Amino acid sequence: MNDRRFPLGLDANGLARILRVDADGRLEVTLAGGAGVFQRQAVYLLEGPLYVHSGSLRIPNAAAAALRLLGVRLDVGSAPLGQGLVVDVHKDGVSIFSDPAKRPAVAAGAVWGASGAPDAWAWAVGERLTVDVDQVGSEFPGSDLTVTILVVGG
Numbered sequence: 222m223n224d225r226r227f228p229l230g231l232d233a234n235g236l237a238r239i240l241r242v243d244a245d246g247r248l249e250v251t252l253a254g255g256a257g258v259f260q261r262q263a264v265y266l267l268e269g270p271l272y273v274h275s276g277s278l279r280i281p282n283a284a285a286a287a288l289r290l291l292g293v294r295l296d297v298g299s300a301p302l303g304q305g306l307v308v309d310v311h312k313d314g315v316s317i318f319s320d321p322a323k324r325p326a327v328a329a330g331a332v333w334g335a336s337g338a339p340d341a342w343a344w345a346v347g348e349r350l351t352v353d354v355d356q357v358g359s360e361f362p363g364s365d366l367t368v369t370i371l372v373v374g375g
Contacts, residue, residue, distance in 0.1 A: 261288070265352045265368040271297075271306065273357055279349040284374070288344040290317060291371040293325040293336040298365030301358025305329050308368060309353045310339070317341040317350075325368070329358060344372060 263280045282288055293310055306327040310317050318324045323337035344350070352368050 261372045261374070263350060263370040263372065265370070267352075267354070267366040267368075268364075270364045271301070271354055271357045271362040271366055273354055275353045276311075276351040279351055280370070281349045282344045282346055284346065286374065287346060288372045288374060290339045290342045290344050291373055292338060294333065294369045294371070295325045295327050295335065296333045296367045296369070297327055297363045298332075299361070299363055300330050300332050301327060301361060301363030302329055303358045303360030304356065305331075306334070306354070306358060306363050306366070307356035308366075309355050310336075310368075310370060311351045311353065312341055312344065313348050314351075315341065324355070327363065 261284075265276070265278065265280065290310075290312075293308070295306065295308055297306065308325045310325070316324075317339040318336065319340040320337075323339070325334060325336035327334035350370060354366070357363055
């Protein structure tokens with residue numbers, strides 16, 4: 222009896238599927254485009270105590286195609302105290318959140334937070350993102366900020 226084993230993987234719905242193997246037994250991997258398939262992250266770091274400022278570091282869309290901005294996650298090494306941390310992401314100088322309530326925030330005493338869905342979600346080739354720190358903790362500002370911008374290929 223032929224005891225041939227097939228590698229298994231999970232599809233987009235979490236169901237197990239047999240992965241394709243070529244004639245020599247090598248795993249064939251196909252990267253497909255489309256919504257929700259090819260995810261990326263853009264990361265912005267700010268070390269040390271946090272302070273209110275407009276970001277000058279630019280994160281370009283250097284991909285060969287437009288991308289879709291899905292949301293923003295914030296992580297801090299030390300929590301802000303007294304009031305929360307609020308960050309804004311700008312695309313070529315304009316906020317991607319028309320509603321300030323959707324901006325990414327970390328509540329006072331917490332070490333992570335996230336945004337709602339951005340209103341300006343299309344990120345064209347060559348456009349640049351910047352990160353502003355709009356508010357820090359009033360008793361302790363918080364420290365060591367990581368901003369993770371989630372995007373998906375279009």
